[in-house]
Amino acid sequence: MAGEEEWPEAAFNSRDPVYLQVVKQFKEMIATGRLRGGQTVPSRRELASRMKINPNTAQKAYKEMEDQNLIVTEGNSPSHITTDADVLRKIRSELLGEAVEAFVESVRRLEAPVEELVELVREKYGRPSAAADNNHDGAGGGQR
Amino acid sequence: MKTYLKLVHLEIYRFRLVLLGLMAMTSAIQLIGLQLAMRDRLQAIRGQLTREGLSLAQYAERYNGIPLGEIWSHRESWMTFPIVICIGGIGLYIFLIWYRDWFGRSAFVYRLLMLPHSRFLLYVSKFTALMTFVFSLFALQIGIVAVQMTMYRLRMPDELRVPRTLVDTIRGMDLVLFIPVRLHEFLLVYGFGSVFVLLLFTTILMERSYRFKGLLAGLAYTAGTLMLVAWMWAQAERGTALLYPSELLAAAIALMLLNAALSLWLGRWLLRTKVAA
Amino acid sequence: MIEVSDIRKRYRRKNVLNGISFKAEKGRITSLIGLNGAGKSTILKAIMGLTPVDGGSIRIGGQPLSPEIYHTIAFVPDRLTLPGSMKLRDGLQLMSDFYPRWNAEKAEDLMSFFRLERGERIGRLSKGTAAKFNLVLGMAQDVDYVLMDEPFSGIDLFSRERIAEVFTSQLVEDRGVLITTHEIGDIEHLVDRAVMLDQGHVIRDFDCEEMRSDHGKSIIDVMREVYRT
Numbered sequence: 001m002a003g004e005e006e007w008p009e010a011a012f013n014s015r016d017p018v019y020l021q022v023v024k025q026f027k028e029m030i031a032t033g034r035l036r037g038g039q040t041v042p043s044r045r046e047l048a049s050r051m052k053i054n055p056n057t058a059q060k061a062y063k064e065m066e067d068q069n070l071i072v073t074e075g076n077s078p079s080h081i082t083t084d085a086d087v088l089r090k091i092r093s094e095l096l097g098e099a100v101e102a103f104v105e106s107v108r109r110l111e112a113p114v115e116e117l118v119e120l121v122r123e124k125y126g127r128p129s130a131a132a133d134n135n136h137d138g139a140g141g142g143q144r
Numbered sequence: 145m146k147t148y149l150k151l152v153h154l155e156i157y158r159f160r161l162v163l164l165g166l167m168a169m170t171s172a173i174q175l176i177g178l179q180l181a182m183r184d185r186l187q188a189i190r191g192q193l194t195r196e197g198l199s200l201a202q203y204a205e206r207y208n209g210i211p212l213g214e215i216w217s218h219r220e221s222w223m224t225f226p227i228v229i230c231i232g233g234i235g236l237y238i239f240l241i242w243y244r245d246w247f248g249r250s251a252f253v254y255r256l257l258m259l260p261h262s263r264f265l266l267y268v269s270k271f272t273a274l275m276t277f278v279f280s281l282f283a284l285q286i287g288i289v290a291v292q293m294t295m296y297r298l299r300m301p302d303e304l305r306v307p308r309t310l311v312d313t314i315r316g317m318d319l320v321l322f323i324p325v326r327l328h329e330f331l332l333v334y335g336f337g338s339v340f341v342l343l344l345f346t347t348i349l350m351e352r353s354y355r356f357k358g359l360l361a362g363l364a365y366t367a368g369t370l371m372l373v374a375w376m377w378a379q380a381e382r383g384t385a386l387l388y389p390s391e392l393l394a395a396a397i398a399l400m401l402l403n404a405a406l407s408l409w410l411g412r413w414l415l416r417t418k419v420a421a
Numbered sequence: 422m423i424e425v426s427d428i429r430k431r432y433r434r435k436n437v438l439n440g441i442s443f444k445a446e447k448g449r450i451t452s453l454i455g456l457n458g459a460g461k462s463t464i465l466k467a468i469m470g471l472t473p474v475d476g477g478s479i480r481i482g483g484q485p486l487s488p489e490i491y492h493t494i495a496f497v498p499d500r501l502t503l504p505g506s507m508k509l510r511d512g513l514q515l516m517s518d519f520y521p522r523w524n525a526e527k528a529e530d531l532m533s534f535f536r537l538e539r540g541e542r543i544g545r546l547s548k549g550t551a552a553k554f555n556l557v558l559g560m561a562q563d564v565d566y567v568l569m570d571e572p573f574s575g576i577d578l579f580s581r582e583r584i585a586e587v588f589t590s591q592l593v594e595d596r597g598v599l600i601t602t603h604e605i606g607d608i609e610h611l612v613d614r615a616v617m618l619d620q621g622h623v624i625r626d627f628d629c630e631e632m633r634s635d636h637g638k639s640i641i642d643v644m645r646e647v648y649r650t
Binding site for chain 2: 491502504516521
């Protein structure tokens with residue numbers, strides 16, 4: 001299980017459903033390897049107090065993740081992240097796809113040529129701190 | 145029952161400092177007053193003895209002894225003043241015992257009304273507490289008289305002393321109204337007093353439920369009852385009525401019992417459905 | 422479930438509540454939102470039987486109001502309801518004396534969570550500390566519903582954050598919480614359902630997550646729509 005310090009203090013935006021933002025956080029943690037396949041997830045109660053959300057919302061987020069086959073619950077044992085490699089792989093591409101889509105959406109308005117963008121991205125992406133910042137800011141807001 | 149006793153305890157606890165203050169003040173003034181009164185009286189007598197060249201025995205023979213009650217003649221207010229203050233204090237607290245819960249900085253009335261028990265218990269426990277205060281002061285007054293008798297015995301020369309029982313002393317001191325020595329007097333005075341308190345309690349709740357209109361109705365009713373009883377009393381004294389005094393007394397008692405029942409019932413209903421915090 | 426249906430109240434020749442109806446379900450956090458004077462506190466007091474209403478009905482778990490109801494519902498008013506001369510310790514004692522559903526263990530946990538001193542006098546508490554102690558008195562009862570009147574009003578940021586954390590804990594799990602507020606900010610992402618009031622009427626009543634997913638609106642967005650016009 002991820003240590004307590006690894007759980008980001010969630011800065012939720014107020015226009016997207018909180019439970020979906022929680023699901024997204026999980027996906028990001030899986031995509032970046034902070035959560036691995038087969039790892040047990042915190043109980044609903046623990047999750048609520050760690051992420052400072054209403055226990056109902058935690059419940060709803062887990063329900064959603066179960067529906068998406070992200071987490072698996074068997075009998076009475078605690079839920080864990082799926083080991084299904086297919087699902088895990090999809091998460092990464094899904095997140096990347098979403099992020100790029102949002103990026104493209106906002107950049108399209110500037111009508112910049114693709115070559116210039118690629119060049120800029122290459123340059124910016126090389127700087128590690130900027131990359132981390134972008135990643136963090138994008139955690140909540142980039143979905144819609 | 146347990147909740148009721150706890151509530152009574154709470155009410156007594158909240159008034160304890162004032163009650164102890166009243167008790168201390170009463171004891172101090174009445175005991176010091178007696179000390180001063182005896183000193184004055186003895187000084188006056190000694191003066192008279194030297195002036196007229198009498199011995200104590202001769203004086204006693206001529207004027208008889210001086211009973212405890214008589215010593216007070218010059219300093220009567222030292223005896224009555226604390227009693228008036230106590231009556232005033234308790235009288236005021238009939239209102240404060242309710243209103244302090246509403247108008248205190250903390251709205252304690254919220255807490256009280258939300259207790260998971262019948263709200264009528266609040267009424268009964270406040271009443272019990274108030275009567276406890278009255279009887280504590282009553283008992284204290286008897287105790288003080290007993291102490292005063294000891295002081296009298298120690299201080300007064302044998303020749304002037306008139307030995308009396310506690311009851312006779314109380315009678316001789318004009319305290320009979322506050323310390324009725326006969327059982328039926330006691331029951332009457334405190335019985336009527338309690339009903340009066342119940343009427344005021346319910347008046348307060350009327351005010352809390354219907355504000356000014358409720359207050360007016362309650363006060364009018366209470367005043368009317370008092371006047372009716374006073375009228376019956378006067379009739380009995382004069383003996384001019386259609387009824388014999390004993391019948392008038394019975395009627396007055398019946399009236400007060402009816403009022404007690406009405407106050408309790410109405411108070412209960414108001415607390416349950418109408419009172420606003 | 423707390424069911425308020427069509428309650429009405431006049432006070433000092435003004436209509437304070439004009440037929441208020443809503444439901445607060447067990448296991449959910451419902452928020453009554455409205456500007457000052459919208460009737461929020463009056464509704465909570467009516468539910469608690471602290472003020473009589475002129476019409477309509479209130480049911481808690483299907484039951485009408487009675488002293489037994491206070492076994493299942495607790496109220497945290499907008500001020501402390503214990504005499505200021507008491508120490509916190511005495512206040513806790515009073516609660517355990519009179520409330521059969523008082524849970525001393527929970528009280529203990531909350532006292533240390535809020536870092537409250539038992540020896541302090543209630544009358545001397547700062548606003549934030551008083552609000553915390555007030556919350557202890559309500560939350561440490563083993564009841565199905567907790568009503569709170571403006572628990573965040575007029576207190577400092579850190580106290581507000583600390584108090585908001587209570588809503589993420591097991592203390593609210595399986596309970597129905599009904600909370601009034603005029604500034605939703607502190608608890609925006611904690612609330613399940615929002616009931617918006619204006620001049621004694623319910624003007625909006627919605628599930629917050631549905632509002633976000635169906636319309637992409639935050640609670641504050643809806644408030645702007647509703648109260649700005």
